[in-house]
Amino acid sequence: MADRKENSFLYPANERGLIMLAQSSLFAENGTPKGHLLVTGVIGSGKSTFVQRYLEDASLKASGYMTIRHVNRREQKTGFLHVPAGKQRDTGLLTIRHSNGKAFPDEKCFLVSEGGDSRFDVELFTERAFPLLERHGDVIVMDELGGVELLDDRVFNRVMELLNDVSKPLIMVWKHETALEQTLTRMDITEDKKAVLRERRHAIMTHPAVTTVMLESDGTISRQLEEIPEPLLNSGQKKHLPLRFGVMGALLIALIIISFAIGWYFVSPVTIIRFFWSQLFRTGEVFEEAISTVLINVRPPRIALAVLVGSGLSVAGHTFQGVFQNPMVSPDVLGASSGASFGAALAILAGFASTGITLVSFLFGLISIALVLFIASFVKRNKLLSLVLTGIVVSSLFSAGLSLIKYTADPSNQLPAITYWLMGSLNSARLQTLGFAAPPILLGIFVILLLRWQLNLLALGEEAAATMGVHTRLIRMLMVVSATLITATSVSVSGVIGWIGLVVPHIARMIVGSDNRVSLPASALVGAGFLLFVDNIARRATTSGIPLGILTAFIGAPFFVFLILREGRKGMAG
Secondary structure (H helix, E strand, C coil): CCCCCCCEEECCCCHHHHHHHHHHHHECCCCCECCEEEEEECCCCCHHHHHHHHHHHCCCCEEEEEEEEEECCCCCEEEEEEEECCCCCCCCCCCCCCECCCCCHHHCCCEEEECCEEEECHHHHHHHHHHHHCCCCCEEEEEEECCHHHHCHHHHHHHHHHHHCCCCCEEEEEECHHHHHHHHCCCCCCHHHHHHHHHHHHHHHCCCCEEEEEECCCCEEECCHHHCCHHHHCCCCHHHHHHHHHHHHHHHHHHHHHHHHCCCCCCCHHHHHHHHHHHHHCCCCCCCHHHHHHHHHHHHHHHHHHHHHHHHHHHHHHHHHHHCCCCCCCHHHHCHHHHHHHHHHHHHHCCCCHHHHHHHHHHHHHHHHHHHHHHHCCCCCCHHHHHHHHHHHHHHHHHHHHHHHHHHCCCCCHHHHHHHHHCCCCCCCCHHHHHHHHHHHHHHHHHHHHCHHHHHHHCCCHHHHHHCCCCHHHHHHHHHHHHHHHHHHHHHHHCCCCCHHHHHHHHHHHHHCCCHHHHHHHHHHHHHHHHHHHHHHHHHHCCCCCCHHHHHHHHHHHHHHHHHHHHHHHHHHC
């Protein structure tokens, strides 16, 4: 294969670019067929998934076949079958070619593993696959090609016939050379046959009508620079990422300066700069006592706490949406917010001071996630679903306890205090509050950002990620625990501030794309700026300050409606 250049496209973050790439390889601008496409890559890199989504996006009727994992009634994997191309595979988008070590002849699996060896039934393959190729369609798909089936002259000659006919575009999918070699080691094939197989694969790849696309294990696509259309090179978001992050960083700094300036005691930006310049370089300039008090003791803890809580809730929500593969998930999905709220209400009912309220709230936030993980540990299948359902149950339990506390609380003092705390506020921000909240929130963010690239691989499915060396259960557990630690800590120091963890991740993806390697840091920046902006409005609105949960709902709910309508228009246009 020719040497590949450094240019690459992200998958699935730049899926639109991939689809454009496939379309330009198969069809000319006027829609007439012009060539064929070969998609290759390591196991679990999303080859079949990409083809399936391209067919759906381009509204193409396909003949040929796509792979589907095959299970017996006890849901044991016994091999794989072919289904008509373009048909939604009811077991998901993951291609499985393994068996559980037992042969089930009645299941008609043409690839079975027995012990350490694999056996491929070419006759059964031909019997099942060839009739599917004869069906009428806009394109022909041959999924999981390129293995020992090419040693059969009938299969190889049929492929070459299809390649020589450019009037009918052909999409082929096969494993990368390294993955193929690993498969061949488990098969009883002579070196002469292996040489023939390599020669036939090379003949297909170097056919003049074939464009080869390679999906890498980290989710990137690479191909020769001269083959990539110029408009496609300039269409990606990757080119503008430094500028976009620079703008987000500059806006955050501007919001921090504004936060120092505004309030019921206004301090001009020039005075702020002079004051901190004097503190930093010891110039000896004297300022009013009120200015020193505001700029050292009052506003810095509140600003820092807003940055911490805003970025933390955004990162936690982004993480949960990635782990559970659900854009509607928010940081309280596992009941941490309900547990922390119950703890705070209990502490207020018991007459604790603000420090005690924070500690008890944090403790019950951790208890809630411990309960969820403990109960979910007894479920052996559908771990993600069991976590969500258990989170709902635990959240309902703590919500019921909270309602009971509010029912028994003193309506003159305790009930208003509980209600105000539940609506969220940063009025309790102090240096000791900041010292308590910073370590767990920063630790959680650090762990998530450190593992954010593996969140991309989890999107491919648990088994696909496992084939690439990802310890899926460990990674999911670390992600869930870190995000819950952030949520419990944030709620314990600021109360319940909704919508940030739900809406901000979507804003970040709109700015930098859906690749978690860049969208997670973007969520942290956008979330910090968003909460600072909302808190500035709350501080100026009334003397006591409007609860932040009210403002975030007023801003977040309309924006989420906009997202829903935007996606709806996309669906209608498609």
